Amino acid sequence: MERFMEAPGVVFRVGDIPITETMFVGWLVMLFILGLGAIIRRTLDERPRGIQTYAEIAVNGFHAVVSDTMGADKVGFLSFVGALILFVFISNILGVAGVRPPTSDVNITMGMAILTFLMTQFYRAKAKGILGYFKDFGQPIALLFPLNIISELAAPISLGMRLFGNILGGTIIVALIYDVFPVAIPIPFHLYFDLFVGAVQTYIFAMLTMVYVKMAME
Amino acid sequence: MDPMLIGIVAIGASGFAVGLAAIGPGIGQGFAAGKAVEALARQPELRSEIISTMLLGQAVAETTGIYGLVMSLILLGIAQNFL
Numbered sequence: 001m002e003r004f005m006e007a008p009g010v011v012f013r014v015g016d017i018p019i020t021e022t023m024f025v026g027w028l029v030m031l032f033i034l035g036l037g038a039i040i041r042r043t044l045d046e047r048p049r050g051i052q053t054y055a056e057i058a059v060n061g062f063h064a065v066v067s068d069t070m071g072a073d074k075v076g077f078l079s080f081v082g083a084l085i086l087f088v089f090i091s092n093i094l095g096v097a098g099v100r101p102p103t104s105d106v107n108i109t110m111g112m113a114i115l116t117f118l119m120t121q122f123y124r125a126k127a128k129g130i131l132g133y134f135k136d137f138g139q140p141i142a143l144l145f146p147l148n149i150i151s152e153l154a155a156p157i158s159l160g161m162r163l164f165g166n167i168l169g170g171t172i173i174v175a176l177i178y179d180v181f182p183v184a185i186p187i188p189f190h191l192y193f194d195l196f197v198g199a200v201q202t203y204i205f206a207m208l209t210m211v212y213v214k215m216a217m218e
Numbered sequence: 219m220d221p222m223l224i225g226i227v228a229i230g231a232s233g234f235a236v237g238l239a240a241i242g243p244g245i246g247q248g249f250a251a252g253k254a255v256e257a258l259a260r261q262p263e264l265r266s267e268i269i270s271t272m273l274l275g276q277a278v279a280e281t282t283g284i285y286g287l288v289m290s291l292i293l294l295g296i297a298q299n300f301l
Contacts, residue, residue, distance in 0.1 A: 060286040158281045165284030168291070203270075 004175035008100060025085045026102035029090050033083070069210045077213065080119075084112065088163070092198030094188050106160070113160030116209045120155075124216035131190040159208055160162075164193055166201050170194065225300030232293035246279035248252020 062082040115157040170193030254272035
């Protein structure tokens with residue numbers, strides 16, 4: 001567990017680009033989600049059976065969350081938000097297995113936050129037109145234009161840093177506990193820092209993403 | 219300045235960064251939780267909605283504390299270069 005205190009190690013290199021442990025595990029998580037989707041898709045049936053039941057429960061849950069938060073007319077964001085929830089949640093709880101969670105890497109969380117930022121900008125322009133897009137920054141008076149731009153840029157930074165800080169902080173605390181008590185004692189800390197914080201931060205990340213996109217479209 | 223001194227100051231500052239940054243979010247989160255309990259006592263049937271709103275508000279309040287943590291990690295990284 002000592003290695004969690006260091007920067008993520010390099011697994012292999014593609015040319016000059018180092019592929020770190022967190023990136024590699026992140027790809028594995030994506031492959032896992034894709035594979036799961038492909039398997040469930042192949043055995044899709046009118047009468048749900050086995051794993052399809054759980055998949056339907058999950059999709060219904062995501063559907064309820066998205067339509068409650070964004071409104072029934074924006075339920076098309078379900079695929080994006082659902083993918084985000086699955087990736088972030090599986091990444092967060094990987095700490096239980098002793099794997100460094102991909103979300104404890106600032107590059108991955110900020111990548112997702114920048115994706116959300118680009119989405120908010122795109123949908124703001126799409127919903128209001130280019131003129132309305134710039135007019136939106138002059139609300140409530142034109143004097144606040146620079147302040148509105150700063151607050152717009154602060155949103156993705158706080159979104160990415162929040163997930164990164166929570167997960168990395170939890171990982172470091174559990175690693176410190178492992179140094180002192182190598183057996184049994186870390187289990188409740190794993191439950192709290194990996195499972196509880198992981199689930200809550202997933203919910204919050206998805207929720208804030210939805211709120212930002214919704215606010216941009218209003 | 220003495221590089222050793224810079225390292226020591228950076229380590230001390232990293233402790234202060236996370237410690238001082240924890241005060242504000244602690245007060246804020248406690249306040250949010252207390253108000254949520256008040257709301258629950260008044261309207262127990264809105265339990266899930268109140269709890270999800272409380273968690274969302276607490277997470278936003280926590281952001282400044284997390285900034286302190288990130289700053290302290292950066293300072294620890296700086297200290298490593300000097301010690």
